[in-house]
Amino acid sequence: MTDHAPHAHGSPLRYLLVFLGLLVLTVVTYVTGKMHLGGWALPLALVIASTKAGLVLAFFMHLWDTRGAPLVAMAVSLLFIVTLLALVFGDVAFRFPLARPDRMGNYEALPVGALLGDGPDGHAHPVPAKR
Amino acid sequence: MAETHAHHFPDAGVQRHASLLGMWLFLSTEVLLFAGLFVAYGYYRFLFPGAFAEGSRAMHTWLGLANTVVLIASSFAVALAHHAAGAGRNRTTFWLLVAALAAGVFFLGVKAVEYVEHFRAGELPGKWFTHPGMKAPGISLFYAVYFLATGLHALHVVVGMSLLAWAAVPAWKRRYGPGNVGLVENAGLYWHLVDLVWIFLFPLLYLV
Amino acid sequence: MRPSETGTGSLQPDESVLTGAPSLHPSGEIFPAAHYLNAGTRLRSWLVTVDHKRIAVLYLVSTLTALFLGGLFAMAVRVELVGPEPNLVDAVGYNRLFTLHGVVMVFFFMIPAIPGIFGNFMLPLMLGAKDVAFPRLNLLSWYVYVVGAAFTLWAMLYGGADTGWTFYTPYSTITPTKVTPILLGIFVTGFSSILTGLNFIVTIHTLRGPGLTWMRLPLFAWALYGTSIIQLLATPVLGLVVLAAALGHIFAFDLFDPARGGDPVLFQHLFWFYSHPAVYIMVLPAFGVVSETVQAFGRKIIFGYRAVALATAGIAFVGFFVWGHHMFVSSQSTFDAGAFGVLTMLVGVFTAIKVFNWVGTLYKGAIVWRTPLLYVCGFLYFVVFGGMTGVAVATVSLDVHWHDTYFVVAHFHFIMVGATLMAFLAGLHYWFPKMFGRTYPEGWGMVAGALIILGFNATFVPQFLLGNMGMPRRYYTYAEQFRTLNVASTFGATLLLFGFLLVGLYLLLSLRGGKVAGPNPWGSKGFEWLTQSPPLEHNFRTQPTFHGPPHDYSTPVEENLHG
Numbered sequence: 028m029t030d031h032a033p034h035a036h037g038s039p040l041r042y043l044l045v046f047l048g049l050l051v052l053t054v055v056t057y058v059t060g061k062m063h064l065g066g067w068a069l070p071l072a073l074v075i076a077s078t079k080a081g082l083v084l085a086f087f088m089h090l091w092d093t094r095g096a097p098l099v100a101m102a103v104s105l106l107f108i109v110t111l112l113a114l115v116f117g118d119v120a121f122r123f124p125l126a127r128p129d130r131m132g133n134y135e136a137l138p139v140g141a142l143l144g145d146g147p148d149g150h151a152h153p154v155p156a157k158r
Numbered sequence: 159m160a161e162t163h164a165h166h167f168p169d170a171g172v173q174r175h176a177s178l179l180g181m182w183l184f185l186s187t188e189v190l191l192f193a194g195l196f197v198a199y200g201y202y203r204f205l206f207p208g209a210f211a212e213g214s215r216a217m218h219t220w221l222g223l224a225n226t227v228v229l230i231a232s233s234f235a236v237a238l239a240h241h242a243a244g245a246g247r248n249r250t251t252f253w254l255l256v257a258a259l260a261a262g263v264f265f266l267g268v269k270a271v272e273y274v275e276h277f278r279a280g281e282l283p284g285k286w287f288t289h290p291g292m293k294a295p296g297i298s299l300f301y302a303v304y305f306l307a308t309g310l311h312a313l314h315v316v317v318g319m320s321l322l323a324w325a326a327v328p329a330w331k332r333r334y335g336p337g338n339v340g341l342v343e344n345a346g347l348y349w350h351l352v353d354l355v356w357i358f359l360f361p362l363l364y365l366v
Numbered sequence: 367m368r369p370s371e372t373g374t375g376s377l378q379p380d381e382s383v384l385t386g387a388p389s390l391h392p393s394g395e396i397f398p399a400a401h402y403l404n405a406g407t408r409l410r411s412w413l414v415t416v417d418h419k420r421i422a423v424l425y426l427v428s429t430l431t432a433l434f435l436g437g438l439f440a441m442a443v444r445v446e447l448v449g450p451e452p453n454l455v456d457a458v459g460y461n462r463l464f465t466l467h468g469v470v471m472v473f474f475f476m477i478p479a480i481p482g483i484f485g486n487f488m489l490p491l492m493l494g495a496k497d498v499a500f501p502r503l504n505l506l507s508w509y510v511y512v513v514g515a516a517f518t519l520w521a522m523l524y525g526g527a528d529t530g531w532t533f534y535t536p537y538s539t540i541t542p543t544k545v546t547p548i549l550l551g552i553f554v555t556g557f558s559s560i561l562t563g564l565n566f567i568v569t570i571h572t573l574r575g576p577g578l579t580w581m582r583l584p585l586f587a588w589a590l591y592g593t594s595i596i597q598l599l600a601t602p603v604l605g606l607v608v609l610a611a612a613l614g615h616i617f618a619f620d621l622f623d624p625a626r627g628g629d630p631v632l633f634q635h636l637f638w639f640y641s642h643p644a645v646y647i648m649v650l651p652a653f654g655v656v657s658e659t660v661q662a663f664g665r666k667i668i669f670g671y672r673a674v675a676l677a678t679a680g681i682a683f684v685g686f687f688v689w690g691h692h693m694f695v696s697s698q699s700t701f702d703a704g705a706f707g708v709l710t711m712l713v714g715v716f717t718a719i720k721v722f723n724w725v726g727t728l729y730k731g732a733i734v735w736r737t738p739l740l741y742v743c744g745f746l747y748f749v750v751f752g753g754m755t756g757v758a759v760a761t762v763s764l765d766v767h768w769h770d771t772y773f774v775v776a777h778f779h780f781i782m783v784g785a786t787l788m789a790f791l792a793g794l795h796y797w798f799p800k801m802f803g804r805t806y807p808e809g810w811g812m813v814a815g816a817l818i819i820l821g822f823n824a825t826f827v828p829q830f831l832l833g834n835m836g837m838p839r840r841y842y843t844y845a846e847q848f849r850t851l852n853v854a855s856t857f858g859a860t861l862l863l864f865g866f867l868l869v870g871l872y873l874l875l876s877l878r879g880g881k882v883a884g885p886n887p888w889g890s891k892g893f894e895w896l897t898q899s900p901p902l903e904h905n906f907r908t909q910p911t912f913h914g915p916p917h918d919y920s921t922p923v924e925e926n927l928h929g
Contacts, residue, residue, distance in 0.1 A: 039238060042241070043234075046231070046233075046234040049233075050227065050230065053223070053226055053227060056360075056361050057219070057223050057365065060219075060364070061365070068365075069366050073361075076357050076362075079357045080354050080358065083354050083357070084350075084354070088347055088350045096179050096183075096567075096571060100183055101182070101189070103186075103595075104190055104193075104599060107193075107599055107686050108193040110686060110687055111193060111194075111635075111639055112193075112197055112200060114689075114706070115197055115200075116200065116201075116204070117699060118699045118702045119201055119205065121699035121700070122698070122699040123697065123699070128629045129627060165496065165904075166496040166497040166573070167573070172573075176568050179568050180500060180565075180568045183564045183567055183598055184560075187560055187564075187598055187601070187602045188602070190602040191602035191605060194606035194636050197636065198610075201629070201632050202628075205627065206627055209627075284626065285618045285626075286619070295627055299621070299626060299627055299628060302619055303621070306613070310606075
């Protein structure tokens with residue numbers, strides 16, 4: 028394994044540039060967040076956030092200059108997170124409609140606590156259906 | 159300062175490498191911890207987009223923005239502190255770490271203000287949600303996710319601040335130098351992670 | 367044959383008959399004067415030790431206590447189930463029993479035992495290192511385990527939880543039983559797991575001795591590496607979900623509350639995202655032990671080293687992609703069900719590869735028939751049947767019938783007890799002389815092993831049949847037609863109990879009264895045997911160097927000990 032050379036990387040100038048880049052991106056995300064972009068708002072926000080995160084990881088945390096295990100650890104973590112997200116979405120997005128928490132049998136939006144009542148202990152308990 | 163190392167390591171270089179690798183592995187556990195939260199966020203956002211929009215509209219965006227900027231600046235400070243430590247400039251290191259700590263205090267203060275606001279407005283998770291104005295189904299879930307995420311993050315800010323404070327001690331004692339930056343490096347990595355998580359939390363909770 | 371000096375009846379042929387080398391182990395072996403066990407005899411020296419070997423012994427004591435406790439709960443469950451009428455407890459009591467059985471066994475024995483005991487003890491020895499990378503973190507991991515166990519014990523004193531070890535919401539948030547301290551106990555113990563995994567990964571990366579390349583690593587080290595990756599990356603998700611559930615219980619701050627749009631299935635996704643890889647945390651180290659013992663007792667280097675090493679990594683990796691096979695009937699989408707079904711088939715392939723490699727190692731080897739090998743044979747049989755029934759329940763259409771029946775219970779006990787616990791016992795017998803410098807009585811070892819293997823079959827084979835007949839799990843009562851098989855299962859459990867007690871008895875007695883083992887009573891060429899038994903406090907007098915892989919029996923057993 029390469030011995031870690033502590034100061035071969037990163038002059039203060041590099042850090043400054045990254046910092047400015049992060050500030051710019053923050054402003055961008057704030058401005059675009061205030062606009063009404065509909066379905067594009069979330070993906071755009073995620074792209075900007077990922078770019079910022081990438082900058083922090085690569086330059087503040089020196090992944091850009093590191094070889095080996097730390098990179099692999101982060102890459103594998105990312106892969107597992109993507110898998111978790113993908114398969115969890117694969118569930119909720121394709122679930123049988125009557126089994127979805129937001130539909131629950133009727134296709135109108137549900138007011139809070141409609142089908143189940145709050146018991147005295149503050150937790151929900153089933154209420155017999157009135158039909 | 160003379161480089162000593164624990165007896166089970168063949169030399170100081172290996173020990174440094176081990177310490178850094180250990181820290182990165184620990185960071186990967188933190189990443190996976192927050193990942194679960196982001197999954198919960200995504201899951202409920204998908205199911206209740208109206209509630210999530212309503213909830214984020216109710217946030218004080220400019221407070222979140224201030225926190226974001228402050229945290230990024232503190233990350234910058236910590237990166238510089240690590241660099242200064244490696245060059246042996248202990249006094250610079252010390253004050254940069256203090257600046258980062260101050261940023262942490264600011265961050266927590268702002269969060270406290272926000273939390274008080276949420277309590278007053280009844281914007282709370284689960285059964286405690288009593289805000290009369292917000293009626294979208296699933297709104298209490300938004301706040302459940304919000305409080306779990308920001309609460310856990312704030313806890314990590316506190317831990318990060320403790321690590322930074324601990325890393326400031328050798329700076330005060332003028333002990334950092336080339337090849338001897340392990341503590342400030344590792345504390346810095348943790349702090350950058352704290353910043354990383356917030357970089358995602360801010361747009362997801364406040365903006366979109 | 368030389369009879370044992372102490373007359374305990376062990377039959378240990380002179381090793382020279384087997385290796386052709388000059389005998390290293392005449393029965394007049396002298397116990398080493400200085401070793402890790404007598405380097406400091408006060409209690410304090412144990413409680414603040416940073417010696418990985420002592421920490422291993424601490425784990426041994428605590429995890430075996432957990433095994434005993436979990437076993438008591440298991441016996442209570444089996445006694446209750448000997449008839450459909452309430453025999454011991456009522457319904458809620460029964461629910462508490464199987465919950466505590468699961469929690470104690472999974473979190474306080476199965477997950478920490480092999481890494482905590484044998485990983486801690488053997489890994490540095492196998493690498494030629496003086497300790498793990500972070501000895502103080504190692505001690506901390508044990509204390510964290512103890513704190514977590516204390517929380518859970520405290521909850522047990524108040525009757526524990528009745529939710530099942532899987533804590534499914536919404537019941538776990540509204541149950542009046544003491545679920546919160548158990549959840550907190552599990553949360554805390556998770557850190558122990560993370561710290562151990564972190565330590566082992568860094569140790570393997572940085573403390574390999576000169577000449578020890580990755581492809582010469584002992585297979586037990588590979589197994590620990592794979593395990594550690596899972597411990598590191600999966601446990602945090604458990605931490606999160608358990609925390610969320612506990613907060614839901616304490617503060618009614620419920621992320622999974624259906625009344626407010628929450629989804630219990632989300633809990634299940636997050637829970638099983640950890641808990642499926644967790645079963646590989648349990649089983650991979652066991653596979654590592656088997657790899658070591660088949661080589662030692664087959665007197666042959668592993669057949670297909672690279673395949674076993676890469677299959678280990680494969681299991682660690684693919685094990686993260688299959689969690690939804692626990693959720694086939696949860697209302698999860700059919701898309702996911704299909705995806706998880708296919709991915710689960712993939713993970714079975716890696717285990718099958720290893721089985722071929724182990725059998726291929728024993729084939730045409732110079733078999734040394736000892737207790738560890740008996741357990742390995744049991745293991746091979748159980749892992750094949752447990753694994754095949756695993757593939758069966760991974761088939762969605764079949765699992766719809768078998769889910770929540772005794773078929774699933776039998777399947778996972780085949781793997782967890784039949785495979786993993788057998789491997790644990792194999793490792794315990796194989797490494798007992800290494801750790802304590804004495805041998806156990808081989809005859810009794812065989813008797814107990816046979817009892818355990820037979821008892822296990824008697825306990826769990828009926829359960830496959832019961833499950834297939836439709837008997838559901840987690841019920842304290844059942845339909846009359848299931849009575850006979852349940853009686854058979856309880857009878858088997860009693861045999862198992864006697865087997866385990868017997869093992870515990872002769873091992874305890876051998877700690878003091880066993881024949882002195884000498885440095886390498888098995889004549890094994892695993893790297894850990896290159897030291898005295900028990901090892902020195904700092905493992906080696908001189909730094910060992912490595913010139914080839916372990917278990918290379920084409921050359922005589924080394925006489926130059928490194929300490």
